Amino acid sequence: MSLRIVVCVKYVPDATGDRHFAEDLTTDRDAVDGLLSELDEYAVEQALQIADAADDAEITVLTVGPEDAKDALRKALSMGADKGVHVEDDDLHGTDVVGTSLVLAKAVEHVGYDLVLCGMASTDGTMGVLPAILAERLGVPQVTLLSEVAVADGTVTGRRDGDAASEQLQAQLPAVVSVTDQSGEARYPSFKGIMAAKKKPVESLDLSDLGIDADEVGLGGAWTKVEDAAKRPERTAGTIVKDEGEGGKQLAEFLVSQKFI
């Protein structure tokens, strides 16, 4: 039977743009162009490699996000995924990670899956906990932060590199896996892939399709409340120490004055 892979991909504001918060202290997603989170490209790449190695596999890319989040799906489809699922609903505005994981869990179940692949963290929220919560909600094993991953005979195996040691992990499918930016460079969309992407099906779902109540998600349903947000202070010019014989001493004095040493 075909291996069903679902890759969760997030549409994020371009990190090179000038990012701001909106008045309700959520990320202002209209002010900057969005794109497929770079870290999720690694998950798509691993899905493509796993699918190549399997006799028969189908890759669904799934996103929860605004209208423009379709761009993230198209990018993943142009890389080679087979179909897309887009969960979009006005009531999703302000949803936190608990709510997002609920929506993703319902959507993953709706699609049907053997393997769910995620990135290590989004490049905007960067909590890095979503895959774990998602696995918990689905009631399946989680194998997170892998820098090497393979699937064979209904089992997923992989390596997680820690500071002190590398662990070899294994789980029975179905499972949730997240991969790191060390898992292998993501491919660029080929010209054929780009042309094919538009013809690939994208299913649009809203909260009612997934049987989720509006008050379970959105700002109201969020477990966390953002009280305040401040702009990062401008970077100051820094101090340049010219070495005219006393450079070392001046450097040490600076470090002492800043309480670094």
Add this chain to the structure above:
Amino acid sequence: MSVTFDNALLESEERRTLRASVAALGRRFGREYFTTAVREGRQTDELWQEAAKLGYLGVNLPEEYGGGGAGLSELAIVLEELGATGCPLLLLVVSPAICGTVIARFGTEEQKRRWLPGLADGTRRMAFGITEPDAGSNSHRITTTARRDGDTWVLTGRKVFVSGVDIADATLIVGRTEDARTGRLKPCLFVVERETPGFEFRHIPMELTAPEKQFQLFLDDVRLPADALVGDEDAGLLQLFAGLNPERVMTAAFSLGMGRYALQVAVEYARVRQVWKAPIGAHQAIAHPLAQARIDLELAGLMTRKAAFLYDAGDDMAAGEAANMAKYAAAEAGARAVDQAVHTLGGNGLTTEYGLASLLTASRVGRIAPVSREMILNFVCHHTLGLPRSY
């Protein structure tokens, strides 16, 4: 050929994705990769192969022969975006754009099967030779002549400034044959494989920082099989123009890419370089010319897309005028952008480290080749404005 007939002003989602993807690939290699290859006398083969694998090099060629089945619009995007990251692939101008187009449109089934799959997937390359020592701007004076001998052709002549002959499997040579009826010489196109006896090439040293080199060609009684002739012996001129319009559009894309690259380096520099209280980019004497460069590049880009659009729509006549105008506008915009970029960097504009100075010569190429600025102005004078000729 399946052409995406989208608006030349606003690019389709596919074309925008193609731009972004090619740009991402180009950035991974970057200017440093390009200049290192030049310094070490290597070709930028890794980039060529990577772009080939992704199907970017043959986007314009028919799908049934391994191409992308799109058009010149897409191929111009590929070259412009690579150029904008500082690593253009010059042979895209000749191999898929001129040679691929001519063979796809006028070649025999056998010629298409022999050449197109390789040109499309980048495993084979073809150079293009038309310029002669005494026939640059005046291509009516081409003297390279083919004579029939049994069922072979014998080709003799000289060519000059032909790019990439050493790395091309063959060169498409513009020669002439004698019209059996009138005795007049008419142009026709021959595929000359690199190792053919009697075909020799000599490197012309140029002051250009580019991996692709230019060559002088010596063809002395080069014996070619009958099927070296591409297309119809009697429709040579038409076929030639079918290849030259894409060449102009691609030269425009080359200039646009280079201009955008130089402008980007200048803008980044102007943002941080501080001489007085504010960064130099705040002084309007520095800022305004950069804004003008941006506007000129944008306008030339629009004209380039129009020319490609007309070509892809099959209107060779209208494409001819548009392609000439686009090439002119892009070459001027590119050269001015480079000039202003160099100036913006002050002394650093001339250092090897910042690498802009060598673009001063490279950006002049678009003003000279494949047709000079003056010859385009002549064309517009005669063809568009109906003014009398001086020559």
